[in-house]
Amino acid sequence: MTDDQAYRGLSPQQVTEYRENGYTTGDGLFPPETFAALKAHFERKLDDLPVGERPEDMDVPHFTDPELFRWLLDPGVLDVVESVIGPDIALFTSHFFCKPAGDGKSVPWHTDGYFWREMIEPAAQAMTIWLAIDPSTLENGCMKVIPGSHRGGDGHYRPVTDDNSVFDEELDQSQIDPAKAVPVQLRPNQYSIHSGALVHSSEVNRSTLRRCGYTMRYMSTSIRFNDALIGDKHQIFLARGRDLAGNVYADPTRAHLELIEARGPGQRFVGAKR
Template sequence: MTIATSRNLSGEDLSFYRDNGYLTLPELLPPAKYDALREHFEHKLAGLPGGMRPEDMDVPHFTDPALFEWLMDPGVLDLVEQLVGPDIAVFSAHFFCKPAGDGKSVPWHDDAYYWRETIIPSTGAVTVWLALDEVDEGNGCMKVIPGSHVPGARRYRPTRGTDSVFDEELDPEGVDESRAVPIRLRHNECSIHSATLVHGSEANLSDRRRAGFTMRYISTAVRFNHEEVGDRHQIFLARGRDRAGNVYADPTVPHPELVANRGAGQNYVGKRRPGGARPGSG
């Protein structure tokens, strides 16, 4: 696993990302800004409605415009620009929190499969996974299959077991788990991965919480399918100009109607899954 030394990615860093589909980076945010994000997250976590799982804190930016302070952080966008180009949209976000003792697993998957009705091409997104807790194998860190981001035919099946956040998973016959690499992160470290990278994570049965903030971005040359999903998902122009005729929402105001239109047990592309959040990186 290669760890970049700064937000200014070297040629070696970019080559590693192209070859493997992921990269890790230390100290993504200035310390004070990172501490403010953790405080903001803890406040939101403490206020979860009764019966809502911590893993289900999806698209929090729809109802909490304050989160764009971090989603549109200039340093974060500088990093993303090196991967998608100068014209950037915020695609989505998720506070992914596995509580101690019964944190749910995330089966092997690639994100593009779940986004195929939302962005075209669905392969055109990158995820920045920022650690809000220290994460390792003990508390269910993400694992990746290096080089698996190369597009190809993949078979999905209904998820088996009851501890998963998804209702679909990659057929295990198509995943070589012997090649899996754990993404161990300390506070304010992050991983970056392609939408087509195969990844997943185990349940958190430890006495430590595992929380992260996923920030997802696309080039504005990627087309957002506003006609089909615009009533339950929106994207936001973060930098540069539009290049695909996309419709962008206002990041300064809340959009509770998007969450309401998704409905209970639905992800933002309208695909039902019983009792859980929409698919996303684990």
């Protein structure tokens, strides 16, 4: 896919793959100079990470850094999103998920919708663009998916006891067939798109290579955001089109420090992780 093609959304083949498998992949989400600017922006944020905070925990950075809307609301990105959810789009959340070399944490098998169930309804219909900032490979803990699993339900979850995991819950292993897992290996500026109902995971990073991706998560404005329950800790933003569900949208031109403060210590994650 060329840079110009990326700004016309997904191809019919990619849309078919997304519908059938619950995910698809693409090249060159941004023009090279735009991607380079995003990567440099991330590196500055990583350098400024507070002492003791894990780089996997760089959740909702757009709440305190409105400059990120330059990329989150990029017309080319929204063209890609529109290809699978239609023209009325809300930005749900974003997250720099960075696994440092040597001790990057794992993410157990899960669906995103399970962790979003109190925030949006129906949660499974939201989707994620996973943009590779670094190479994402088997060696450094790339995402693995179970194709077609988006047609199932959330399944049964159990507690996680692994200290290397970013979650405290995971899908019961009896519901997972590892032989069906497909690694999603990406070069920088390549991306994957997956459904909120897709079963996926990623392993620890014991390699000498960092693995960072920027997850940009969107939903149709026909999905209802539970503002009454969680609006003090999270907000959504109108990205394109019009509201279809009576949602309240936050202002993308200013920082929303009050949302971070309301989460409190140890409550950085309100959405699903990767």
